Amino acid sequence: MLEVRNVFKSYATPQGPLPVLQGVDLTLLPGSSLALMGESGSGKSTLLHLVAGLDIADRGSIRSGSYQLDGMSEHQLAHWRRTEIGLVFQQFNLISSLSVDDNLAFQARLCGRFDAGWQAHLVQRLGLSDLLRRYPEQLSGGQQQRVALGRALASRPPLLLADEPTGSLDEGTSDEVLQLLLELLDGSPTSLLMVTHSQRVAARLAHRVVLQGGRLAQAVQA
Numbered sequence: 001m002l003e004v005r006n007v008f009k010s011y012a013t014p015q016g017p018l019p020v021l022q023g024v025d026l027t028l029l030p031g032s033s034l035a036l037m038g039e040s041g042s043g044k045s046t047l048l049h050l051v052a053g054l055d056i057a058d059r060g061s062i063r064s065g066s067y068q069l070d071g072m073s074e075h076q077l078a079h080w081r082r083t084e085i086g087l088v089f090q091q092f093n094l095i096s097s098l099s100v101d102d103n104l105a106f107q108a109r110l111c112g113r114f115d116a117g118w119q120a121h122l123v124q125r126l127g128l129s130d131l132l133r134r135y136p137e138q139l140s141g142g143q144q145q146r147v148a149l150g151r152a153l154a155s156r157p158p159l160l161l162a163d164e165p166t167g168s169l170d171e172g173t174s175d176e177v178l179q180l181l182l183e184l185l186d187g188s189p190t191s192l193l194m195v196t197h198s199q200r201v202a203a204r205l206a207h208r209v210v211l212q213g214g215r216l217a218q219a220v221q222a
């Protein structure tokens, strides 16, 4: 279970500190999914980066399972990122020098959780069987995002963090990729925290919250 409690984060700017998160509270149960919405610049990516251990909160607590992120060293945060979370970004972030097959296995191998049977299942479900020997530049956007999802899920992380994962795909491809993701997560203990601007996408997840004035509010259904 992910628990974010009273988290604050400001950035230093030439004009002085810019407060972005001002007391964020969030709970995400195992196997559940939450859409994180809010206007551009409201701090969605900032919050996701804190949960990912890519940046550190000024104060407050972030915990998941037996991990307490505040107070962790850079080395411990790197371990957290490697073993406990899967990350998917709008710009796929695949490793251009590795084949699809090796991209898929990359994180799972890194954290010692490579499972050939599970990877074969992901390849089949994500429709990647004919693309395994290709390199990222030889794939369409939708294909690259399917590889990125497979890579993030191959290590069976307790928490999947996705920042606008379908943001650069057309509507049809976006629906297809989201559908695959939700099917793969169905019945699994992996929780999904997804930043999205799309009401359509958010409506498919179990819960929705909006970041406003540095805090989270329940989303009002459009």
Ligand SMILES: Nc1ncnc2c1ncn2[C@@H]1O[C@H](COP(=O)(O)OP(=O)(O)OP(=O)(O)O)[C@@H](O)[C@H]1O
Pocket: 011, 012, 013, 018, 020, 038, 039, 040, 041, 042, 043, 044, 045, 046, 047
């Ligand atoms: N490293 C940084 N240094 C200074 N200011 C930053 C930094 N990163 C983000 N910001 C500012 O913090 C605020 C929140 O940014 P963030 O990227 O978290 O917003 P967002 O809600 O994800 O926006 P979008 O929907 O446009 O991606 C913005 O005003 C942004 O300019």
